[in-house]
Amino acid sequence: MTATFFQRLGAVVILLWLAVGLAACSNFVKGGDNRHNIPLSGGVIQGLRNMGSSPGQGMVVRIFKEESVLEVWKATGAGAYRLFKTYEICAYSGDLGPKFKEGDRQSPEGFYTITPGLMNPRSNYYLAFNTGFPNKFDRVHGRTGSDLMVHGDCSSRGCYAMTDAGIAEIYALAREAFKGGNTSFQLQIFPFRMTTANLAKHATSPHLDFWKDIKEGYDYFEMTRTPPVWDVCEKQYIFNPAGSAPLNAAGPCPATVSNPALTAKLQADEADLANKAEAARVAAEKKAAEEAALKERGAAVNNFFSGIGSGIGGIFGGQGRPEAQTGTTTTLPTPSTQRP
Incomplete structure (x- = not known):
């Protein structure tokens, strides 16, 4: 009797365990659909072939807030990455600049x-x-x-929202890259294309130092068409550190792998940015002075016409009451009743 009871109890436990396991599998994709496994289209595969790549090659994703675009770059047989496709971002939350805290509705950079x-x-x-x-x-x-996601549905609360068709293709490209043996892909998120002209336009932003920090990684990718190795030290990004060991995010920064061309570009851009920022400052001061002068002239004109209006009102008001002008009473002559 006891043995039978425990056998039945064991069977029930096994059935419950199987049910929970099966339920978890069936709920892995909401609604039980297979959207995460939809194959890449023939056109996408052919497009990759045409550029010397394949679905299993590595990829890099770049996001530009101000331009509202997401780029997918794919590695080629030659080793360099090439731009495969640009997707429109339906919506992102917040303004230009990084995310700071939970609930600020700001998309990260x-x-x-x-x-x-x-x-x-x-x-x-x-x-x-x-x-x-x-x-x-x-x-x-x-x-x-x-x-903080990159997702479909064209609705954002701190995320980057794509169309469903767009995220379906991006997701499939990432899935195939993982299947090809890549353990990760790099996501680079920028406020805008990191040119000195764009930085100069935002030279007064409190985020300028942060943007100049991540610009080095942007420039490296632009120059080499390969993603930089990044880490954090001294509370800032470091790109292509000489060693391979993880760094202390608040500790001192080590040397980096020498890239004379990149160093020269960064130095030239820093000088160019300083010149553009100074020119923008002078232009802003000139514009503010012109607006102030225009406002002052407008106030003077208003006062002038207001004074004229008061004077005219006083003149016409005095003609209606002559005695008011002299302060005396005028006596009119009385007509005579005698005949000559």
């Missing part, structure tokens, strides 16, 4: 590493991948936030 564990096939927003915020840089600065 910086360099992030996307691993298979950050892919989200069961997103309520069709498909998604997590940006990995907060990364090492964000954490050392005490920044907070969670579930």
Whole structure:
């Protein structure tokens, strides 16, 4: 009797365990669909072939807020990366600048590493991948936030929202890159294309130093067409450190791998930015002075016409009452009643 009871109990436990396991699998993708496994289209595969790449090659994703675009770059057989496709971003939250804290409705900026564990096939927003915020840089600065995604549905609350068709293709490209043996891909998020002209336009921004920091990684990719190795030290990004060991985010920075061309460009851009920023400052001061002078002239004109109006009103008001002008009473002559 006891043995039979425990056998039945064991069977029930096994059935419950199987049911829970099966339920978890069936809920891995909301609604039980297979959208995360939809193959790449023939046109995408052919497009990759035409540029000397393939679905299994590495990829880099770049986001530009001001331009509202997401770029997918793919590695080629020659080793360099080439731009495969540009996708329009439907919406992102907040303004230009990094995210600081949970609930500020600000989309992040910086360099992030996307691993298979950050892919989200069961997103309520069709498909998604997590940006990995907060990364090492964000954490050392005490920044907070969670579930910052690149997803579909064209709706954003701190995320980057794509069309469903767009995120479906981006997701599939990432999936195939992982299947090809790549353990991660790099996500680079910028406020705008990091030119000195764009930086000069925002020279008074409190984020300028941060933007100049991540600009080095942008320039490296632009020059070499390969993603930089990034880490954090002295509470700032460092690109292509000489060693391979992880760095203390608040500790001293080591030497970097020498790249004379990049160093020369950074120095030239720094000087160019200083010149453009100074020119922008002078232009802004001149514009402010002109606006102040125009406002002053306008006030003077208004006062002038206001004075004329008061004078005219006084003149016409005095003619209606002559006695008011002299302060005396005028006596009119009385007509005579005698005949001559």
